[in-house]
Amino acid sequence: MFSATVAAFLVGTYQSLQPNAQDTSTFYLAIITQILAASNASLTISLPPVPPNPSTFKAPKSAIWFNSLWFSSLVISLTCALLATSLQQWARRYLRVAQPRYSPHKRARIRAFFAEGIEKLHLPWAVETLPALLHISVFLFFAGLVVFLSSVHHTVFSAVLCCMGICAGLYICITLLPIFRHDSPYYTPLTRVA
Numbered sequence: 001m002f003s004a005t006v007a008a009f010l011v012g013t014y015q016s017l018q019p020n021a022q023d024t025s026t027f028y029l030a031i032i033t034q035i036l037a038a039s040n041a042s043l044t045i046s047l048p049p050v051p052p053n054p055s056t057f058k059a060p061k062s063a064i065w066f067n068s069l070w071f072s073s074l075v076i077s078l079t080c081a082l083l084a085t086s087l088q089q090w091a092r093r094y095l096r097v098a099q100p101r102y103s104p105h106k107r108a109r110i111r112a113f114f115a116e117g118i119e120k121l122h123l124p125w126a127v128e129t130l131p132a133l134l135h136i137s138v139f140l141f142f143a144g145l146v147v148f149l150s151s152v153h154h155t156v157f158s159a160v161l162c163c164m165g166i167c168a169g170l171y172i173c174i175t176l177l178p179i180f181r182h183d184s185p186y187y188t189p190l191t192r193v194a
Contacts, residue, residue, distance in 0.1 A: 062151040069144030077137040083130055090123075132189035 098110045118124070142164055149157035175188045 060151070062147055066144040066148040066151075069140045069147065073137045073140035073144065076133055076140065080130060080133040080137060083126065083133070087127060087130065128189070135189055 094114055098107055098114065102110070146157070146161060146164065149160055171188065174186045175190045175194055177186050178184045178191050179194060
């Protein structure tokens with residue numbers, strides 16, 4: 001669902017990274033108008049100035065920043081979804097292979113074999129990485145949202161920034177709470193680092 005939200009934003013915003021087709025048409029129509037007016041020198045019509053050449057288009061820095069942040073968020077969230085699906089598939093495979101259709105001795109050997117592979121290939125690390133990737137994706141999306149709104153409307157930007165500040169404060173509290181209260185059930189991927 002989060003990826004769908006990010007994708008919806010990207011559809012409308014990536015266009016700010018390239019010249020507008022309407023600006024190109026306007027530029028060439030203005031040139032044609034001036035050429036026709038020059039060939040009809042007897043007419044004294046005040047022509048509007050020629051708009052800037054669209055070939056000299058340069059995307060605004062804010063558009064580059066928020067699109068970079070949003071595309072990064074999309075890539076990370078899709079990677080997270082792929083990793084989650086893969087982990088689920090690996091768990092099903094393990095259950096299928098180690099089912100109780102074998103003798104207890106053979107099941108124990110199969111489980112020991114897989115346990116060794118799990119340790120060598122750092123599967124617990126991959127499982128722990130999943131929520132961290134999702135959190136990074138959300139942070140990148142929010143950072144892109146702040147950059148986007150700062151160039152759109154100041155009041156909306158301030159309101160969203162205030163809400164995000166409250167959410168960030170709660171996230172920091174949840175991250176640090178287990179340090180002060182060892183019986184706390186709250187935890188984030190950054191708790192271990194803190």
